[in-house]
Amino acid sequence: MLYKVLQSINDTLESLGRDINEYHLIPFTYSAIESKRYTREIMAEKNIPISEDDLHATNQLNTKQKKVFDIIFNNVMSDVGGAFFVDGPGGMGKSFLYKVLLAHIGSRGFIGLIVASSGIASSGFLGGRIAHSRFKIPIDGGPGSKCQISFQSSEAELIRNSKIIIWDEAPMADKSAIHVVNKLLGGGRSEQVEESIVSSTLWEHFTKLQLSDNMRARNDPGFMDFLMRIGNGEESTIDRDEIEIPEPMLIPYTILEQSIEDLISYVYPDLNLFENFPFEMMQRIILDPKNDFVDDINSKLIQRIPRDEVPRGPPQHKLVLKINCPVILFRNINPVEGLCNGTRLICKQLAPNVVGTKYTTNVVYDEVLVKASLT
Template structure:
């Protein structure tokens, strides 16, 4: 606030474990700055978390950051645009979950702000507030090594030397369960006692022993009890979720849960095509079988009253971001009638239509495929990476295989608020006849 009052450029990084109140801090800061008639820009890396801040947007959509930034890239903002003028007039820019972002994105924004403002200081002399937790998931480098992932982090950028670090330490999310909060920090810091292959023991109160399919049924009942009588129950849906590392397991869990849900299932099939395939070389059955992360399935099974999640930024100004959770109100032939479950536009009625979606380039298909489908998936279950930045009071963690990336276990565990409402099911959970349930912790 001193930097705001004196209008001097400064760069801060708010470093705090999950649940220490970073979002609360940003909201207070935004309210204070805006109450003085100043402009504050709020952004977050992940779409679902962006809905938690007043006027929040994803950084990609706000700053037009290239999808795959490289060392010399700049953001797609012209100096004469309205967005450039907004940035010039802004006093402070907040960027949360910065630890998830490739450092080239920060460097692209830095070059762009210097160009827009004409001020040859880091980020054009703007007050920048970054935030995040290095214990959580780091930037995703497809098939990258540990060294490549670390090299992509903001701490490896030349800009890091200009940043002043501020720390939050008190876990407010689990304030009523101090032991749980301390356990989370030990997992995140990598100091929780381990045995062979970085395996740690899951506390008995949280663990569900593996006993075949019966264990999965028990996990579903623990997290979604009496689900048949909770159609359209917004509070029930937003306070519960099952998270797992891989998309294929998310689909399996969602399929199991939707079968237990009341109502008649409706199936929406996609229209798949390959660009410039005039001779129809690729069969529809082959295209239909492709289901990469970030795209809806060919056969989308939905029921009225079920929660769904957006997979694209449709209208960020109305919280319709990648990751926004909605509730199905009606399933029509050409549109889905739904309402937003969280954020500032909670309860707003939304009509979703089919749109053309291109397969991501990192899938490395030998052709360019377009799928026309509703940009949603069921959200009873979601991936650990997608859950980062959220709070899910009743959370189930399903690990058919051990976590494979830095911080995934910590992110999964830190969604919960206590060891009584957090349940962990590890399929490969036995180690050398040791008593208890064990899982790998990658840090």
């Protein structure tokens, strides 16, 4: 029993790049059985459920998506290898394409890793992780920096066993992130990148695959055209660098407080749906560039959720929660179980110093209860 407890603790610490012996919990040196040492993260990836919808969705791919799928999938299955950059504005179906690719690779018993440059993007995939968390990319990258993964660690073994690595939103990554991951995969030194992936010395090694059909805006071609004109610099401007947003895309402004309430009502028409349809509700989000407005909107949303506040009537520096309130994790607690920076959760239990939450990123993990201590 003692060994099983130590093994469980060490497995969790290894997923965070640490070792149980660093903490001197026991009077002897713990040594994992080599045959079991690398199985936890690998088995966790292999045990990620494969969506039947994604597996049978190849007939839903449009012509260009199918072409990209065939090129990448055939390269992966024939062990040819290669680096591909799937290009296309938002809504072109890149995420859908990645899910279909991962489903087909996983159904054949192989591991496919999916990472993203942001927590919100990674939460849209089963087993998705933020790239910095998965590859232990240093936050302050610079000349000579490298991923904090030992070549003998469980993370390294997982990467070696992976058939494909998909990086969503790669152009949004820090200027050196792609390069340090390339060092990790190649095991050697390389030249420094400039400001982004497209100016990196690695860029010439990517095969560019273009998507141009906006799948997200199929039912609203006018919105698609509007976005494309902005992206191409073709939309007419006001005072050189400002554009006029079409009236149908605006929430009418009256006074500030009422307009914020109208915006919340438009995005979240029924907050009771968090109780029974959390996955559907977590697809909605309000973005704001200013923290004071974020605090105001969050406060108004909390007030609308039909539960009691915990704690009641607090000042701003305290955390206000309710049952069925969505939250985002800001720490890597247990990456193998999906509890990492950017994971989206929903509160289901509230007790003194303890918050019980459930996954909401997908229906597969809906029944998993995660408890976090607050101090």
